[in-house]
Amino acid sequence: MEDLSFNLLNQAESTDEYCKIHPNQKLVRVGNKHEPFCTLCVKEQRERNLNDLVLKGVLSNYHRGFRDVFRKDSIVDDEDLWQASFDNYEVNDGTEAETNLKKARQIAGKYLNRDYEANTIITGSPGVGKSHLAISMLKGVNDHIKPNASCLFVSINELMRLIKDSFNHSDSQFTESRMVNFLGQVNLLVLDDLGSEASFKRETREASEYVQQVLFGVLNKRNRTIITTNLNSDELSKIYNPKLLSRMYKGVMKNDGIIKFKETQDKRMAIF
Incomplete structure (x- = not known):
């Protein structure tokens, strides 16, 4: 790819594709020789005192399709x-x-509309298939939303483990700031197994202040999140602070966004 000057950005034409980092920002194209790119991504990198050559890297990164974000960047603890x-x-x-x-x-179908802004809560006992349904919803949206959009599945326990591990590795890609920004920007996100990170603590069921800080940072940026949890609303209120809960419940009641398991038995226990 030949060098592309920032002066040529004045000739950029908008496309129908969207940035995977800034979901509401359309990509632009300069001529027919270059891949579409996001002007906000370019601006942010330039503001970090990088020179114009960085633009070539920004452009080349867009060869990876949005659909690949789901498989390559999801954090799954059960393969x-x-x-x-x-x-x-x-x-x-x-x-x-x-x-x-x-x-x-039905709810997955609603998420195909980029203007649909509401969270979904899938709640019930362990082993009833909450994660199975959540990732199925995500796959459906990832495969069929037009134009393409970034979808991500994240195990909260594994996310927190990776972030805490980054404390000792300055070159880690899983720093708190990076993950909060990335998860806050994807078009549709699954946060899997909310509340389990608190249940592993012996002295109290209250989620740590740090965990709540990370989750608040993510959910405060979002309006389209699918959350799975073993807990009901009363139990969640004993673990998380009200401000965080209000972010979790965005649009849930208004859009009938609760999928509740009360009768279904743990499928993993029926082994003999």
Whole structure:
């Protein structure tokens, strides 16, 4: 790719594609020889005192499709989840699980509309298929949303482990600031297993101040998040502060965004 001067940005034309870092920012194109790019990304890198040559790197990074963000950047602690889909979510006719499967499909359809801004809460006992449904919803949106958009699945326990590990590794890509900014910007995010990070503490079930700080930083930037949890609203209120809870519940009640398991049994326990 030949060098591209910042002066040529004046000739840029808007496209129908969106930036994976700034989801509401359309990509632009200069001529037919260059890949579309985000002017905000260019501006941010220039403001970090990088020279004009960095623009070539910004442009080349856009060859990676939005759909690849899901597979390459998700933080999954159970590799079996990659095989999960709506089609292999096993239910019996007339059961609560069948009703919840239908509702999950319907809500996923709503997220195909980029203007739909509401969180979704999937709650119930461990092993009922909450994560299975959440990643199936994410896959459906990732595969069918037009124009393409970035979708991400994140295990909260694994996220916090990686962030804390970055304290001792200055070159880590999982620093708090980077992860809060990245997760805050993707088009649709799944935060998996909310509340379990507090249940591992022996002295109290209250989530640590640091965990709440990270989650607040992410959710405060967002309006489209799917959250799975083993806890009900009363239990969540004992673990998290009200400001964080208000971010979790954005648009949930107004848009009937709760998928609740009350009767379904733990599928993983039925082994003998």
